[in-house]
Amino acid sequence: MATRQDILALKKSYQEALANQLVTAVIILNSNLDIVYVNPAAEALLIKSLAKLYGRPASTIFANTTITDSRLTQLLDSGQELTDSEVVIEFTESHRFTAEITASSVEFNQVAHVLLELKQIDQQKQISLEVFQQQQWLAARDLIKGLAHEIKNPLGGLRGAAQLLNKELNETQQEYTAMIIEQADRLTNLVDRLLGPNQLPQIQQHNVHSVLEKVCQVVSFSQLHESKIIRDYDPSIPLIECDQEKLQQAVLNIVNNAIQAINDEHTITLKTRIANNKTINGKRVKLTAQISIIDNGPGIPPHIQDTLFYPMVSGNSNGTGLGLSISQTLINQHQGKLSCHSRPGHTEFIILLPLQQKTEH
Ligand SMILES: Nc1ncnc2c1ncn2[C@@H]1O[C@H](COP(=O)(O)OP(=O)(O)OP(=O)(O)O)[C@@H](O)[C@H]1O
Ligand SMILES: [Mg+2]
Structure with missing residues (x-):
């Protein structure tokens, strides 16, 4: 028969094995928000070992992100879990990744700690998102271009007519046609910018x-x-x-x-x-x-x-x-x-x- 102690030891070793095998990166912070544990998945994601990170403040990892000390402290006080879906973590120019982060409060030895789970957002997903955004941008641009084109033609006619009318009018009345011409020019300027660059690049x-x-x-x-x-x-x-x-x-x-x-x-x-x-x-x-x-x-x-x-x-x-x-x-x-x-x-x-x-x- 296994004793209660055996079972506890077994449970501990299973938990350790589990933490080591998890694909999700796990980070544990103590109540001072210092790093006290990172599992191997987190070490791989952060390219930093537990030995290097141990005792360092959470900001070593989360500086300039939405995972701020004040939010983590609030989490320790309230126990309310938080999830941020697109956190960009940047160590160096070439070591940057986007992750979904869930933070919750857990007790170890009767002291509240913060448990952070980081799931790196799939690079393929990021690429398809970029392609999708590019398509959306093209659609929006084409719509605006079409509209601008439709405005540009009658605008030319309007300006021409005002110019002709200008010749028929006395000086006071010409102020009105001058205003039409000036505003039509302003609109043409805007419409030209809306139409965007129309010449092929000279490479x-x-x-x-x-x-x-x-x-x-x-x-x-x-x-x-x-x-x-x-x-x-x-x-x-x-x-x-x-x-x-x-x-x-x-x-x-x-x-x-x-x-x-x-x-x-x-x-x-x-x-x-x-x-x-x-x-x-x-x-x-x-x-x-x-x-x-x-x-x-x-x-x-x-x-x-x-x-x-x-x-x-x-x-x-x-x-x-x-x-x-x-x-x-x-x-x-x-x-x-x-x-x-x-x-x-x-x-x-x-x-x-x-x-x-x-x-x-
Ligand atoms: N470096 C920046 N810092 C803060 N906000 C920025 C920065 N660059 C762009 N923006 C924001 O992005 C918006 C869009 O920029 P965009 O150049 O497309 O238009 P605009 O500057 O408002 O108008 P336009 O360039 O046509 O005169 C800006 O209005 C501004 O709010
Ligand atoms: Mg601008």
């Missing part, structure tokens, strides 16, 4: 840094002090195949948004790197040039994050919401990808441009 080999320097020149002339821009360039990036003007415009729209979002204490960083094995529209590209435009401003308003690249989505009361949609079109014309990660204090737009035109599945 040539260019140095990516000279494109970025041109953007810096343009913004420093207009609105920004040069010292606000930090350059973090990788000089080993080979020449890229692009339409210089179009790429410049794409970056300029992003930099302009950053300028509008930041104040005197913030900065904008332009960073370039070579990146390997990236997926662009569901296809794997071996070698890409990566341009990041980073600012440490307040971040993208959460309510527009999911539809950020759609035409006419704006967080500014006087914005038309076309800048990013146009940048997206321009980057697409280069078979590239434009994406964004944003949280308060760190907004990063990433442009990926294939360095080898050949792509593989």
Whole structure:
């Protein structure tokens, strides 16, 4: 007959074996929110051993995420479980992943601890989501383009008629036709932006840094002090195949948004790197040039994050919401990808441009 002690020992060894075999990453924090345990799945996901993590604060893993100390403390007090579905954990530029995280309170030796379960979001799922969003974006853009086209034709007629009428009227009455012409021109301008870039890119080999320097020149002339821009360039990036003007415009729209979002204490960083094995529209590209435009401003308003690249989505009361949609079109014309990660204090737009035109599945 097994004694009660035998059963307890058996139970303990089963529990240990179970924790070691779990595919879900498990992290346990003590009541001070220090890490006291990570299972092997968590060690693999975090690429850090228990020995390295033991005793470190939870923020070692969850800094800059929604899993904040105050929420975890609240969880310890209330015992109420929390689940966040898309938490981006970022250790380094190349070690970043998205996970679904559930946190609950458990008792060990009569002391409340936090049990965290992390499920990495499948990369394939992430890719299909990206492809789906791209399709949605194309549909929204086509709808707007169609509408813009329909507005543009009668607008031309309206302006022409006002011009003819202008000749028939006396000076006071001409004020009215002048106003019609002026407003029609304003609308034509808007409609042209809605229609987006309509010429095919003129592809040539260019140095990516000279494109970025041109953007810096343009913004420093207009609105920004040069010292606000930090350059973090990788000089080993080979020449890229692009339409210089179009790429410049794409970056300029992003930099302009950053300028509008930041104040005197913030900065904008332009960073370039070579990146390997990236997926662009569901296809794997071996070698890409990566341009990041980073600012440490307040971040993208959460309510527009999911539809950020759609035409006419704006967080500014006087914005038309076309800048990013146009940048997206321009980057697409280069078979590239434009994406964004944003949280308060760190907004990063990433442009990926294939360095080898050949792509593989
Ligand atoms: N770096 C950033 N920081 C904070 N918010 C940003 C940043 N970049 C973009 N945004 C938000 O995204 C919105 C959409 O940008 P987009 O360039 O498409 O349109 P817009 O700037 O409002 O208008 P337009 O560029 O047509 O004049 C902005 O209104 C702003 O709310
Ligand atoms: Mg803009």
